[in-house]
Amino acid sequence: MSVSAGTATDGLLSSASSSRYLGKYRLFSRLWSVFLIAILTFLILYPVGMLLLGALTSGNPVEVGYSNLELSLDNFVTVLSNQNGALALRNSLITCLGGTFVALVIGLTFSWIVVRTDTPFRDLIGAFSVTPLFMPPLIAAVAWAILGSPKTGLLNTALGWMGFDFRINLYSLGGLIAVFGMYYAPYVYMFTASALRNMDPSLEESAETAGASPFVTMMTVTFPLIAPAIISGMLLSFIIMIGIYGIPAVLGSPANIPLLTTYIFRLVVFTPPLYNTAAAVAVLLMMVTGILVLLQQYALRGRSYTTIGGKGTRPRTLRLGRWRWVMFALAMLYIFVVVVLPLVALSVAAFRKYMFIPNLASLLDAKQYTLGNFAIVLGNAFTMLSVWNTLLVSLITAVFGGLLAFAIGYTVYRSRSVPARGFIDLVTALPIAIPGLVIGVAYLWAWIGLPGGLYGTIWIMALAFIARFLPDTVRALSNSLMQIHRELEEAAWICGRGTVGTVTSIVLPLAWPGLVSAMTLLFVLAVRELGSSLFLYSSDTIVMAVLLLDIYESGNIGRAAAFGLIQIVLIGLVLIVAHLISKLVSRKSNSGSQEVLPRSL
Numbered sequence: 357m358s359v360s361a362g363t364a365t366d367g368l369l370s371s372a373s374s375s376r377y378l379g380k381y382r383l384f385s386r387l388w389s390v391f392l393i394a395i396l397t398f399l400i401l402y403p404v405g406m407l408l409l410g411a412l413t414s415g416n417p418v419e420v421g422y423s424n425l426e427l428s429l430d431n432f433v434t435v436l437s438n439q440n441g442a443l444a445l446r447n448s449l450i451t452c453l454g455g456t457f458v459a460l461v462i463g464l465t466f467s468w469i470v471v472r473t474d475t476p477f478r479d480l481i482g483a484f485s486v487t488p489l490f491m492p493p494l495i496a497a498v499a500w501a502i503l504g505s506p507k508t509g510l511l512n513t514a515l516g517w518m519g520f521d522f523r524i525n526l527y528s529l530g531g532l533i534a535v536f537g538m539y540y541a542p543y544v545y546m547f548t549a550s551a552l553r554n555m556d557p558s559l560e561e562s563a564e565t566a567g568a569s570p571f572v573t574m575m576t577v578t579f580p581l582i583a584p585a586i587i588s589g590m591l592l593s594f595i596i597m598i599g600i601y602g603i604p605a606v607l608g609s610p611a612n613i614p615l616l617t618t619y620i621f622r623l624v625v626f627t628p629p630l631y632n633t634a635a636a637v638a639v640l641l642m643m644v645t646g647i648l649v650l651l652q653q654y655a656l657r658g659r660s661y662t663t664i665g666g667k668g669t670r671p672r673t674l675r676l677g678r679w680r681w682v683m684f685a686l687a688m689l690y691i692f693v694v695v696v697l698p699l700v701a702l703s704v705a706a707f708r709k710y711m712f713i714p715n716l717a718s719l720l721d722a723k724q725y726t727l728g729n730f731a732i733v734l735g736n737a738f739t740m741l742s743v744w745n746t747l748l749v750s751l752i753t754a755v756f757g758g759l760l761a762f763a764i765g766y767t768v769y770r771s772r773s774v775p776a777r778g779f780i781d782l783v784t785a786l787p788i789a790i791p792g793l794v795i796g797v798a799y800l801w802a803w804i805g806l807p808g809g810l811y812g813t814i815w816i817m818a819l820a821f822i823a824r825f826l827p828d829t830v831r832a833l834s835n836s837l838m839q840i841h842r843e844l845e846e847a848a849w850i851c852g853r854g855t856v857g858t859v860t861s862i863v864l865p866l867a868w869p870g871l872v873s874a875m876t877l878l879f880v881l882a883v884r885e886l887g888s889s890l891f892l893y894s895s896d897t898i899v900m901a902v903l904l905l906d907i908y909e910s911g912n913i914g915r916a917a918a919f920g921l922i923q924i925v926l927i928g929l930v931l932i933v934a935h936l937i938s939k940l941v942s943r944k945s946n947s948g949s950q951e952v953l954p955r956s957l
Contacts, residue, residue, distance in 0.1 A: 384855065385774045392767060393776060395760065396783045399823040403798035404790070410635035410801045431636035441637065444619035447608075449644075451532040451615065452597040458537020459593045462690065463544025464579075464586065471552040472578075473674050475683040482549070484691045486542040490927060491698070492884040493539060494602030494901055495920040498908055499698030500526055500535050501606050502705050502917065510701055513713055527611040535603055538694050540593040547589035551582035592788075595645045599791020601887045602901070606908065616641050617793045621890060624800070631801065638797040642790055649788070702924075705917035706730065729918040733907075739919070741896075742903040743926075749817050749899060750882035757822040758875035761829035762867070766859060768830070769837050770845075788827045793887035795824045800891040812894040820888045825881050829874045836870025837863070876934035883927055900926075 411432070413425040435441040469475050470482040488496070503511050504526030512523045525531060559581065563573045579586065604615040614622075616637060623634040676683060705711060707725040718724060733739050767774050768781045787795065799820045803811040810816040840863060848858040864871075886901040893902050900923055908916040 381855070382773070385771075388767070389774050389776045389780070392764060392780050393783070396780065399819060399826070400783055400786055403795070403802040403823070404786070406802040407635050407638060407794070407798035410632055411639040414632055431632050432640070434633060435636050435640065440614060441619065444614040444616050444637075445640065447529065447613055448598055448616040448641075451529055451536060451604075452594050454529075454533035455536025455540065455597050456590050456594045458533060459541040459544050460586070460590055462537060462541035463589060464548050466541070466687065466690070467545050467549035467552055468574075469683050469687060471549050473676050473680065473683060475676065475680045475687070477684065481684075481687040481691075484695065485545050485687075487691075488539045488694050489542050490880070490924075490931070491539070491695075492602070492886075492901065492920075492923065492927075493600050494606065494886050494904060495702070495923060496539050496698060497535065497603040497606035498904075498913075498916055498920055499701045500531075501908075502701040502711075502913060503697060504531060508711060510704065510713070517716055526607055527613075529613060531607050532604065532613070532615075535607060536597050536600075538690075539603075540597060543593045543596070544586070544589035547585040547592075548582055551585035552578075555581060591648055594648060595788070595791060598641060598644065599793050599887055601793050601890060602905065605905065617791075617887065620793060620797060624797070624891060631804075634797055635801060638794040642794050645791065699924075702917045702921050705914050706921050707918075708914065711913055729914040730922075733915050733918050733922070738898060738903055742898050742900045745814060745897055746883055746900040746926075749814050749821070749897075750879045752814065752818040753821040753825075753882040754875040754879040756818065757825065757829055757878045758871055760822065761826060761833050761874055762864075762871055764826075765830050765833040765837050766863065769834050770840075770842075770863070784830055785827050787824055790824075791887065792824050792885060793890070795820050796888035796891035799888070811892070812897065814897050817889055817892050817897065817899070818882075820892060821878075821882045821885055824885070824888055825878055828881070829878055832874045832877055833867070833870050836867045836873075840866050872934065872937055876931070879930060879934070880927055883923070883930070 409425070412427045412429070414428070414430065415425060436445075466481070466485045470478045470485070475481065501509075503509050504524045506512065506523055506525040506527060509524060509526070515522060515524070526535065555578070560573050560577050563577045568576065599617065601617040601621065604613070604618045605621075608615055609618060620634050620637045620641075623630040623637065704719070706729050707727070709724055709726055709728065713719050764780060764784055768777050768784070771777065790798075799816060800811075803809045803816055810819070844862050844866075845858050848862050853861065884901065886905065889899050889902050893899060900919070904916060904919050904923065907919055
């Protein structure tokens, strides 16, 4: 009897202890969910809400009070009925749609060459195909302005030496489309190359057995099956293009070709600033991208694109014969045009005393080259201030953004009982449809009128960058988190570890390589970002991208080129250091993965 009574008492105590543990766990899960939603509201929902309010009213609610605001569509009517606004919308749609088409042709062709053909040096071609991503758009635009200016461009100068009357004019809609397409083709490439690698080749073999030619098979089987990847790459390219400010400012403004981004900036710097009208244009920009996201979901709805089965497959290699060297030459031509030519143009402009080059002998004359532009740029106090601010804001963005992305990624992809995970995932993905320049305008609206607020500090730029790039970082981290088997966490829970202890001792050490890569991505994106910075910087918080644009617009091409090269070198050094850290972390993670459980438990 006494044994039975003791067993029953132990069971009751154990049951009560389990109930208390479950109660604490549920309370912690709810508080954690509220905490994440509060952060996302602060970062994304509040600025976007203020932007919408600004577009629908005629005053700043912080200055005139919320009760005095009257909602109307007057700002949208003003924008759409204004000739300049309608022209900017038309130009944006033309250039971004055209640029997306060019990016699709280039990206899809390269993914097919690298994944599905026996073209020589395919791995090298694949590596070089994504290098345009590491060149900031503003620097690329400056380089192409040096190359393709209708009067003084190096390409036109060379054409003149050779006796050709034909001239290249990149200060045009065609020039904008070409530069957009060349520099955003890697996004299409990355999406489609991955899909082609994972596709079951038996589907193509069945088509060819039925008598279809390789070209017909490619057009009727291969490309339709990777349609989700093609559409996703096109959509991402379009959204990034329509939110870019640097390329339209450098190549469009000299020819008086307004795009929505340059039009918004003019409204903000107008005297007096037309913040409400700018907010309406930004909302229109956001609506365009939102409509495209909905169209993407509608186009893919109700269809099956399953190409990966349980049986392992290898991508089929198409033998091109003599054409393999033609494909290789085509790939080298693209790399030469997109990577080598801009770097040569920047170097010539940065080291040359004067940009007037009458003949080939003058171009090769060593006496015409000097370090003067670098000395002037580096001797400017604003240069070192901008470098320091850029490094600081990028570091803050990388550290805090990386940790927030890890917390959200773990909550969405690993936890099972945290409430409102779907809502957290939805809000996190919202900035995908919001161009960077619109984020800048939204933060301007959210914080400019608040006394003692964030406006004019480094932190507001860091917060805007974190919000802007949060979807990219969470998606990049999700792969690392999904690779960790759930049994490791379950073993920790069985041994008495709580959720926090399990995450810090099991998940975080194993996900370190992915987290370092995500932080590196955030750092580089923050260094490149111009659109958001334009509306949030002050004279004390100026960053390199803004100072580079200022130098270029003041007419100092040589100094702008020198500063652009400094920025490229800085990004290269960051990538080298990040690569070394990533290798070190991966080595330690691999060697320590076998010891994680014994040491932790």
